[in-house]
Amino acid sequence: MDKNANIVNLIVDGKEIKASEGANLLRVCLDNEIYVPNLCYLKEMEHPPASCRLCFVAIEGYPQPVTSCTEVVREGMVVMTDTPEVRRLQKSAFELLLSVRRISFCKTCIANKRCGLQKIARFLGVKLRVAHLNRIDVDREVDHTHPYLDYDPDKCVLCERCIFVCGNINKTPMLSLAHRGLNTSVTFFESAAILENSCKGCGACVEICPVGALTLKSHNKVTG
Amino acid sequence: MEVCRALEQGDKEEERILSDISSSLKLFERKRSNLIPLLQMIQKRHGYIPPMGMVLLAQHLDLSPSHVYGVATFYNQFRFNPPGKHPIKVCLGTACHVKGGEIILENFERKLGIKAGETTRDREFSLDRVACVGCCALAPVAIVNDKVEGHMTPSKVEGIILSLEIEKEKKKREADKDDTE
Numbered sequence: 236m237d238k239n240a241n242i243v244n245l246i247v248d249g250k251e252i253k254a255s256e257g258a259n260l261l262r263v264c265l266d267n268e269i270y271v272p273n274l275c276y277l278k279e280m281e282h283p284p285a286s287c288r289l290c291f292v293a294i295e296g297y298p299q300p301v302t303s304c305t306e307v308v309r310e311g312m313v314v315m316t317d318t319p320e321v322r323r324l325q326k327s328a329f330e331l332l333l334s335v336r337r338i339s340f341c342k343t344c345i346a347n348k349r350c351g352l353q354k355i356a357r358f359l360g361v362k363l364r365v366a367h368l369n370r371i372d373v374d375r376e377v378d379h380t381h382p383y384l385d386y387d388p389d390k391c392v393l394c395e396r397c398i399f400v401c402g403n404i405n406k407t408p409m410l411s412l413a414h415r416g417l418n419t420s421v422t423f424f425e426s427a428a429i430l431e432n433s434c435k436g437c438g439a440c441v442e443i444c445p446v447g448a449l450t451l452k453s454h455n456k457v458t459g
Numbered sequence: 460m461e462v463c464r465a466l467e468q469g470d471k472e473e474e475r476i477l478s479d480i481s482s483s484l485k486l487f488e489r490k491r492s493n494l495i496p497l498l499q500m501i502q503k504r505h506g507y508i509p510p511m512g513m514v515l516l517a518q519h520l521d522l523s524p525s526h527v528y529g530v531a532t533f534y535n536q537f538r539f540n541p542p543g544k545h546p547i548k549v550c551l552g553t554a555c556h557v558k559g560g561e562i563i564l565e566n567f568e569r570k571l572g573i574k575a576g577e578t579t580r581d582r583e584f585s586l587d588r589v590a591c592v593g594c595c596a597l598a599p600v601a602i603v604n605d606k607v608e609g610h611m612t613p614s615k616v617e618g619i620i621l622s623l624e625i626e627k628e629k630k631k632r633e634a635d636k637d638d639t640e
Binding site: 405406408409411413414415422424433 | 513514522523524525526527529533
């Protein structure tokens with residue numbers, strides 16, 4: 236908590252919470268051990284992208300649930316993270332995310348057991364294989380062009396965290412989203428020669444990836 | 460041998476394009492809002508945006524090449540392969556889609572050995588998908604060399620490419636004859 240900021244009182248799920256004014260609502264919830272599913276939020280972000288559509292909460296006085304990562308705390312705020320409406324929105328958003336992913340190989344995935352998707356599935360009580368939605372197979376191969384990294388577009392949830400952390404370390408992020416629609420993917424730009432000059436292989440993007448879509452090349456070699 | 464020559468010419472061509480790009484970049488202010496106008500300028504002057512062109516552009520605007528690539532791939536108006544001598548556009552608008560435009564596109568792809576948006580190695584053909592060319596009664600439609608080909612069928616795809624290849628062969632023979640005379 237920031238000592239210089241004014242302290243505001245709010246109620247989350249019936250629990251009274253003190254937080255500094257203007258703090259991010261999702262952050263406040265997480266800091267007070269109230270888990271709200273999220274994939275794309277990082278505490279360093281000034282403007283969270285709100286792209287995963289998972290951190291919905293109901294706030295009293297609002298006509299419908301809102302993404303908590305784009306809200307700031309105010310005095311007297313009453314927040315509920317567990318209404319049926321909120322859960323329904325979260326489940327739909329999560330299942331839609333899963334419907335374009337190949338989840339069949341959790342066991343061989345390096346993110347197994349620490350995967351953001353597994354955690355949220357357990358929390359929401361959703362199966363990782365969504366039966367009632369048609370799977371869309373976008374046939375995409377693992378991108379091996381990067382000198383240090385491999386990128387699997389099938390696992391990627393397009394949370395843009397890797398782009399954010401890369402931009403924090405380097406002046407301009409080496410990674411970017413390319414193409415659009417179902418073909419959207421993270422790109423390093425083709426030329427390996429350029430990448431070798433600019434990317435130092437710090438692995439920050441691999442570290443931050445919630446699903447193991449980005450992996451260091453050496454790791455892949457070890458596990459085959 | 461012929462392929463080799465074509466590639467060599469391609470390299471020289473690309474060098475020329477890149478030097479042209481770097482000189483025309485100087486006319487634009489180095490600010491981020493110029494990114495799309497610059498991409499459009501390159502596309503307009505050269506018909507496509509070469510990968511190294513994006514790198515030059517990134518350097519000019521102080522962005523990473525992947526950022527430029529990300530923006531450029533978002534928009535349908537930019538192409539990353541040089542246009543072929545015979546541009547082929549396959550319509551996938553609603554009427555053509557219903558009438559099996561996808562099959563026609565697949566036929567072209569298989570026949571030419573390229574995917575939509577690409578150009579053959581010899582730069583003879585380029586293949587693109589378009590959304591409605593305005594003559595839905597003729598669906599499925601393809602546009603070859605700016606000529607509308609209606610009621611497309613797989614056999615017509617074969618015929619069109621064959622006739623273009625024969626034409627090329629004829630011209631080549633005539634040119635050879637002129638040389639020897």
